[in-house]
Amino acid sequence: MRKTQLAIFVRSPTTARLKIICSAPAFFWSFCFFSTSPQSHYTPKARNLLFLLNQCTTFKQFNQVHAHIITSGFQHNQFLIGKLVEMASIKFQQNNMTRSVLIFTHAHKPNQFTWNTIIRGLSISNTPQRAIFIFVQMCREFIQRQSFTYAFVLKACARSHALETGKAIHGLAAKSGHVSHIFVATTAIHAYSTCGDLNSAEKVFDEMDTRNVVSWNAVISGYVQNGLPDDGLRLFGWMWSEGVRPNDVTLIGVISACAQKKELELGRWLHTYVNENWDEFRSSINIRTALIDMYAKCRQIDLARQVFNEAQKRDIGMWNALIGGYVFNGHFEEALELFQKIEAGELEPDEPTLVSTLRACAHLGALDIGERIHSYAKEKEKRFMFNTTLGTALIDMYSKCGCITKAREVFNRMHLRDVMAWTSMIWGLAIHGHAMDALDLFLLMLDSGPMPDGITFIGVLYACSHAGLVDQGIHYFEAMRNKYHISPKIEHYGCMIDLLGRAGRLEEAYDLILRMEMQPNAIIWRALLSACRLHLSIKFAEVAIENLFKLQCDHCGDYVLLSNIYASQGRWDNVERIRRKMEEGGIRKLPGLSFIETNSEPTTEAWIDLRGHLIDQTGKRMCGCYQS
Structure with missing residues (x-):
């Protein structure tokens, strides 16, 4: 100009x-x-400043106009204050939510719109509890509440997982005559579902006079997110019969239910429905992401990849779904290839990307890629500083790659540690033979950390077993049941059988098997069989192998163990009988496989078997090195 x-x-x-x-x-x-x-001698009018506020596209411009409002003496204008709070809490929330609270706090008698706006902004912020506090303050000052007020504060209760507070606010909405409003009822369903009170959620839904697709979505998603896909699909069938047309949120929830139930046929039908109504759903990346996840969970990873390849636009969530799908299906090399494509592209990996890739690294022993991810997380320290899931995945990766010292460094640097972080570190120490360190860490967890769960105790019992701490292991097993009220699972019994068996207390091990709360499986009998090999006990070995045969578990290792026990006692006729039975059943001793990393690429290494059969060229080279 x-x-x-x-x-x-x-x-x-x-x-x-x-x-x-x-x-x-x-x-x-x-x-x-x-x-x-x-x-000019010009003093701008309030309407002009309001117009300028609406034109702000950056936080810097917003600050400039806000400063001019103050210097022009309009800092108490109700319309401008309401607009300032709205823009600070909704439009520019990512910059600083504190600004909107500051504007609201210094406002002179804020009107109803301003109260609603600050509650709405805080309900979707990182501190939704403050929205509840503001609502309480609003009630104390006898400011009239609208239906939207209750809806916003109920959303804050959902995000804060404040079930009792949500019930009280829902009761207040009922008392003031706002509970029948569809927005309030739908938000109440969402709040109850998020807090796990599905009975209250469905009760609110049943009592609704009118329901729209958002109401149906709230209750369907609530069931699916709480691990009740059957109920979610039941509600979807009801919705369909009522003639309510599903939208993209409905389909995402129902496809997720199919993923949980491994309901491939219904998932395919939904995929067909999406394709038939492509004009309506073409813009929804999230539907394709849900389809990828569903096919992956149903073990149809090729179909998941096909959906991914057909997508014209892909966000990081879609990449995460396919990487996670590959890891879930054991295709770890493909997962790493996808991650490397993300690295080479313009997308920035987020927490699920890194966690899934670290799991693939842990399975393949791909230490180089795992270390690259760790370096990236350090560069983005502000973003991942308090991320316990990523920290736990790093501990697991370093432990499985043999770097227990680095795993411990990650654990020590974590600002927050949940039960999985403690458990992962205890497991890592136990597996690497640092049994006493694992038990010391467990004691520290009991003193200052979260309550242990069943998986924690598996690691503790494993450590006791490999350290030969029989009495201590028995003590922790009993404490798990009596003090922490955790019912033993098959894995706990397996550790106890291994613990007693290694110590030569085979009678006690067999007695514990007979007293198990569930039917012993192959893992239990193999633990006993391994102990018999260690202590050359034919009596219990024959009991174990007989029960394995009953379970129809014809594993070559079981035959080899029993054969070795017979051989150690000089019972060669029994050895020959076992070998003959293996040949008749077509059971061969399989070669072992291991993963190493060469030139930053995970490689499968295979060994030749006892008869000299070559498995692959890499195995041949390695065997040649050993022979020389």
Whole structure:
């Protein structure tokens, strides 16, 4: 804008003329010029400032207009205050939510719109509890509440997992006659579902006079997210019979239910429905992401990849779904290839990307890629500083790659540690033979950490077993049941059988098997069989192998163990009988496989078997090295 043109606007800057100024590249320079020029003697009207606020596209511009509102004496104007709070808490929330609270706090008798706006902004912020606090303050000052007020604060209760507070606020909404409003009822369903109170959620749903697709979505998603896919699909069938047309949120919830139930046929039908209504759903990346996850969970990873390849647009969530799907299906190399494509592209990996890739690294022993991910997380320390899931995945990766010292460093640097972080570190120490360190860490967890769960005790019992701490292991097993009220699972019994068996207490091990709360499986009998091999006990070995045969578990290792026990006792006729039975059943001793990393690439290494059969060229080279 030329200076001669600007001079005209300085003399009489109306809202219409402000529109032309705002379209100029130097919008705020022009604004500051005509509003502060000594020649203009102009005091902007509130409506003009309101218009300027609406034109702000950056937080810097917002700050400039806010400063001018204060210097112009409009800091108590109700319309401007309401707009300032709305923009600070909704439009520019990512910059600083504190600003909106500050504006609200210094407002002189804020009106109903301003109260609702600050509650709404806080309900979707990182501190939704503050929305509840503001609502309580609103009640104390006898400010009239609207239906939207209750809906916003119920959303805050959902995000805070404040079930009892949510019930109280829902009761207040009922008392004030707002509970029948569809927005309030739908938000109440969401709050109850998020907090795990599905009975209350369905009760609210049943009592609704009118329901829209959002209401149906709330209750369907609630069931699915709480691990009740059957109920979610039941509600979807009811919704379909009512003639309510599903939208993208409905389909995402139902496809997720199919993923949980491994319901491939219904998942395929939903995929067909999406394709038939492509014009309506073409813009929904999340539907394709849900389909990828569903096919992966149903062990149809090729179909998942096909959906991925057909997508014209892909966000990081879609990449995460396929990487996670590959890891879930044991295709770890493909998962790493996808991650490397993300690295080479423009997308920035987030927490699920890194966690899934670290799991693939842990299975393949791909230490180089795992270390790259760790370096990336360090560079983005502010973003991942308090991420316990990522920290736990790093501990697991380093432990499985043999770097227990680095795993311990990650654990020590974590700002927050949940039960999985403690458990992962205890497991890592136990597996690497640092049994006493694992038990010391467990004692530290009991003193200062979260309550242990069943998986924690598996690691503790494993450590006791490999350290030969029989009495201590028995003590922890009993404490798990009696003190922490954790019912033993098959894995706990397996550790105990291994513990007693290694110590030569085979009678006690067999007695524990007979007293198990569930039917012993192959893992239990193999633990006993391994102990018999260690202590050369034919009596219990024959009992174990007989039960394995009953379970139809014809594993070559079982035959080899029994054969070795017979051989150690000089019972060669029994050895020959076992070998003959293996040949008749077509059972061969399989070669072992291991993963190593060469030139930053995970490689499968295979060994030749006892008869000299070559498995692959890599195995041949390695065997040649050993022979030389």
